[in-house]
Amino acid sequence: MHVTMNVNGEEVTGEIEGRLLLIHFLRDHLGLTGTHWGCDTSNCGTCVVWLDGEPVKSCTVLAAMAGGHEVRTVEGLERDGELDPVQRGFMECHGLQCGFCTPGMMMTARALLDRNPDPSEGEIREAISGQICRCTGYASIVRSVRWAAAHEAADREPADHEPADREPADHEPAPQKPVVLEPATDVTSGATP
Structure with missing residues (x-):
């Protein structure tokens, strides 16, 4: 036919x-x-x-x-010689080992990000639950999808504005949050000195 x-x-x-x-x-x-x-x-x-x-x-x-x-x-996935952020995420965050499941994972991840640009770890795991990876343990795959989501969000932000909740790439230092010290408690009386 x-x-x-x-x-x-x-x-x-x-x-x-x-x-x-x-x-x-x-x-x-x-x-x-x-x-x-x-x-x-x-x-x-x-x-x-x-x-x-x-x-x-x-x-x-x-x-x-x-x-x-x-x-x-x-x-x-590649467009005009540019890798899709999902492909870049799998490279940056080592989302593959043997690479056999990787094409299917990437296609599923791209579909997820098109529907939900900021998925939680649970949502990512649910999206890829119909696929088997025998090598990575899925943690690096989830990180790869989060990397792609964060970088797509950064690309949508104006150039002069750094998004507050963007996850750093593996090679970037994590932003430091101020440490707030609570008053010490006296263990014997329960009172604050």
Whole structure:
């Protein structure tokens, strides 16, 4: 069968079998190997791409089902030679070790930040809960997403204004908060001297 879809902003066409999965169309027909294929059971989430702006596991979508729709892969995160803040965050905060789950994590993280520009750690963990990372323990992935969120917020701030609640990058010293000393309490009487 003949299929046409928009992939990373370009119209692509191909002759495919009706049973071909989107992951295989992207990797084998289009050569977009950034999207990884992992478990074959839709559990690991390494194959996450966007279908009409929504993250989907491309091992559960037939290529024919994507016909006429927009698909965005990890290769589509970079714009005009500039890495997406999520990609930069994964580099700055060491959000990857083996890198196998990284493309799917990045696509999910980008979708999260598009919906919620300042997610909490819990919200980040919930967003990536459908994906498995066997190396990092997730802490560095969460830090990477927070880094991206903080740097996108800083980019939205006027140049002469430093946001008060911006998290510093790993290489920046943390801002020092003033120490407020409470009056000492006399342990024997409970009175303040």
